[in-house]
Amino acid sequence: xxxxxxxxxxxxxxxxxxxxxxxxxxxxxxxxxxxxxxxxxxxxxxxxxxxxxxxxxxxxxxxxxxxxxxxxxxxxxxxxxxxxxxxxxxxxxxxxxxxxxxxxxxxxxxxxxxxxxxxxxxxxxxxxxxxxxxxxxxxxxxxxxxxxxxxxxxxxxxxxxxxxxxxxxxxxxxxxxxxxxxxxxxxxxxxxxxxxxxxxxxxxxxxxxxxxxxxxxxxxxxxxxxxxxxxxxxxxxxxxxxxxxxxxxxxxxxxxxxxxxxxxxxxxxxxxxxxxxxxxxxxxxxxxxxxxxxx
Amino acid sequence: xxxxxxxxxxxxxxxxxxxxxxxxxxxxxxxxxxxxxxxxxxxxxxxxxxxxxxxxxxxxxxxxxxxxxxxxxxxxxxxxxxxxxxxxxxxxxxxxxxxxxxxxxxxxxxxxxxxxxxxxxxxxxxxxxxxxxxxxxxxxxxxxxxxxxxxxxxxxxxxxxxxxxxxxxxxxxxxxxxxxxxxxxxxxxxxxxxxxxxxxxxxxxxxxxxxxxxxxxxxxxxxxxxxxxxxxxxxxxxxxxxxxxxxxxxxxxxxxxxxxxxxxxxxxxxxxxxxxxxxxxxxxxxxxxxxxxxxxxxxxxxxxxxxxxxxxxxxxxx
Numbered sequence: 230x231x232x233x234x235x236x237x238x239x240x241x242x243x244x245x246x247x248x249x250x251x252x253x254x255x256x257x258x259x260x261x262x263x264x265x266x267x268x269x270x271x272x273x274x275x276x277x278x279x280x281x282x283x284x285x286x287x288x289x290x291x292x293x294x295x296x297x298x299x300x301x302x303x304x305x306x307x308x309x310x311x312x313x314x315x316x317x318x319x320x321x322x323x324x325x326x327x328x329x330x331x332x333x334x335x336x337x338x339x340x341x342x343x344x345x346x347x348x349x350x351x352x353x354x355x356x357x358x359x360x361x362x363x364x365x366x367x368x369x370x371x372x373x374x375x376x377x378x379x380x381x382x383x384x385x386x387x388x389x390x391x392x393x394x395x396x397x398x399x400x401x402x403x404x405x406x407x408x409x410x411x412x413x414x415x416x417x418x419x420x421x422x423x424x425x426x427x428x429x430x431x432x433x434x435x436x437x438x439x440x441x442x443x444x445x446x447x448x449x450x451x452x453x454x455x456x457x458x459x460x461x462x463x464x465x466x467x468x469x470x471x472x473x474x475x476x477x478x479x480x481x482x483x484x485x486x487x488x489x490x491x492x493x494x495x496x497x498x499x500x501x502x503x504x505x506x507x508x509x510x511x512x513x514x515x516x517x518x519x520x521x522x523x524x
Numbered sequence: 525x526x527x528x529x530x531x532x533x534x535x536x537x538x539x540x541x542x543x544x545x546x547x548x549x550x551x552x553x554x555x556x557x558x559x560x561x562x563x564x565x566x567x568x569x570x571x572x573x574x575x576x577x578x579x580x581x582x583x584x585x586x587x588x589x590x591x592x593x594x595x596x597x598x599x600x601x602x603x604x605x606x607x608x609x610x611x612x613x614x615x616x617x618x619x620x621x622x623x624x625x626x627x628x629x630x631x632x633x634x635x636x637x638x639x640x641x642x643x644x645x646x647x648x649x650x651x652x653x654x655x656x657x658x659x660x661x662x663x664x665x666x667x668x669x670x671x672x673x674x675x676x677x678x679x680x681x682x683x684x685x686x687x688x689x690x691x692x693x694x695x696x697x698x699x700x701x702x703x704x705x706x707x708x709x710x711x712x713x714x715x716x717x718x719x720x721x722x723x724x725x726x727x728x729x730x731x732x733x734x735x736x737x738x739x740x741x742x743x744x745x746x747x748x749x750x751x752x753x754x755x756x757x758x759x760x761x762x763x764x765x766x767x768x769x770x771x772x773x774x775x776x777x778x779x780x781x782x783x784x785x786x787x788x789x790x791x792x793x794x795x796x797x798x799x800x801x802x803x804x805x806x807x808x809x810x811x812x813x814x815x816x817x818x819x820x821x822x823x824x825x826x827x828x829x830x831x832x833x834x835x836x837x838x839x840x841x842x
Binding site: 254255257258261262264265266267268269271272273275276278279282283286330333334336337338340341342347348350351353354355356357360361362363364365366368369371372373376392395396399423424425426428429449450452453454455456459460463480483484487488498499502505506509510513514517518 | 646771
């Protein structure tokens with residue numbers, strides 16, 4: 230116990246000392262509360278500053294041409310169409326590859342290997358991968374899919390994103406399956422259902438909203454990823470939806486444009502940044518508010 | 525065996541047992557795939573970096589030259605930059621994150637907790653490239669106009685410490701990178717702290733209030749001792765994030781392979797040098813191998829940090 234709680238230990242002989250200590254404790258408590266409230270306000274102000282900057286710089290640069298025209302050399306009023314489509318293609322395929330794998334891993338951890346050594350190892354590694362630097366995922370995919378096949382490709386970008394999707398889906402799937410009461414499973418088993426049918430038709434159904442939340446959060450995460458795409462799908466200033474060619478993506482285009490010296494490119498970068506942030510935050514809000522009503 | 529595992533098999537249902545075996549094998553295979561994935565990442569980065577490890581040996585870690593013309597490459601500056609920016613970021617982020625977590629669990633009115641909590645979580649969801657642009661166009665001018673000249677005036681003449689705050693206020697550099705990193709990891713640390721503060725049994729806190737503790741005293745004497753390990757785990761999680769952050773840092777750190785005594789000086793990190801130099805490296809070159817070797821080093825560092833974080837964050841066994 231600290232010195233400030235001393236008066237609580239026994240009756241204070243000196244009433245004035247007790248009063249002053251109590252005042253000091255209350256005063257100190259108030260200061261800490263003000264500081265912590267201030268910290269929260271700083272956090273909210275940072276979010277506001279980011280959103281305000283995006284809206285202020287991005288809205289001015291938004292226009293129909295952003296969605297209808299592809300990227301062009303500076304000064305010729307291009308858009309971002311190829312980058313937007315490229316991002317959607319890679320995010321979609323990346324999620325489509327990563328989700329089933331993550332779902333099965335989550336199922337394994339929750340239904341088959343709750344306490345086994347292998348299960349614990351898988352859970353641990355998956356959690357580490359969840360926070361692993363995404364640029365290293367890019368390097369990894371470069372060494373297995375780009376260097377051996379002699380070129381950057383859209384599919385390499387998809388695979389890199391899929392690697393990032395897996396641990397996110399694993400985490401939510403396992404957590405959601407663990408919330409399902411055993412009695413529900415027992416009821417199904419009692420009716421003679423084999424284990425796989427119990428999992429697919431009872432557990433998945435009961436955990437559907439939670440699993441969907443995980444997938445949405447995974448989409449939101451990879452839609453904004455830049456680093457893993459730099460060495461895999463590389464970016465492409467021309468129109469291309471071929472998975473074997475370099476493919477444009479919104480984050481990589483923003484990265485190239487924002488650092489350039491051309492004003493119209495920087496403007497387009499802001500427009501792209503606004504689009505991507507709006508999309509990512511909307512997905513997050515839907516995932517957190519609509520699908521998970523509890524705190 | 526845990527009570528969740530259902531060993532029962534329906535008698536006589538051949539298709540059921542086949543389906544069970546198939547589904548179980550799929551699930552197990554997916555689990556093993558995750559382990560293989562981790563192994564493949566480590567091995568591929570190590571093999572890719574092998575030519576560089578062979579050419580330079582252990583001194584690669586401390587060598588500060590990065591000279592493509594003479595084919596001399598060293599990890600000294602990026603490793604230094606990675607550690608310094610991340611630790612500085614922690615220094616700035618931890619007090620703020622703690623304040624936010626404390627506010628959200630004990631101070632905020634009930635109706636206000638959820639919106640603020642979601643806002644903080646949204647801060648974590650903003651893509652890192654956006655932080656990079658925001659840092660470059662908003663923070664860098666503020667740093668060079670106001671913060672850095674102010675710090676030089678105020679602290680520049682202090683013996684020993686002053687050397688950190690001297691130099692031209694360009695706005696980009698180690699300090700700005702650390703600041704942007706701090707902003708990025710605050711929501712992660714704050715959300716983790718909030719979640720672990722919530723695990724303190726209410727009866728503990730109520731007893732402390734009952735004997736007359738103030739909110740802060742409950743926090744310091746009950747909540748923090750109870751959650752200490754998990755709080756450190758949350759901080760390590762933030763550190764792990766900061767170590768590997770790429771895009772935001774690349775925008776604001778100045779990208780120079782030099783160690784300067786001033787915090788205002790430009791520098792680089794492992795992630796930023798890889799992001800910048802990798803696209804212009806030739807396949808099979810020693811430079812590419814050195815970048816992969818850097819990647820391997822970063823993976824080892826962040827794996828250790830994240831592993832410790834996970835061990836500390838493990839839910840306590842009742």
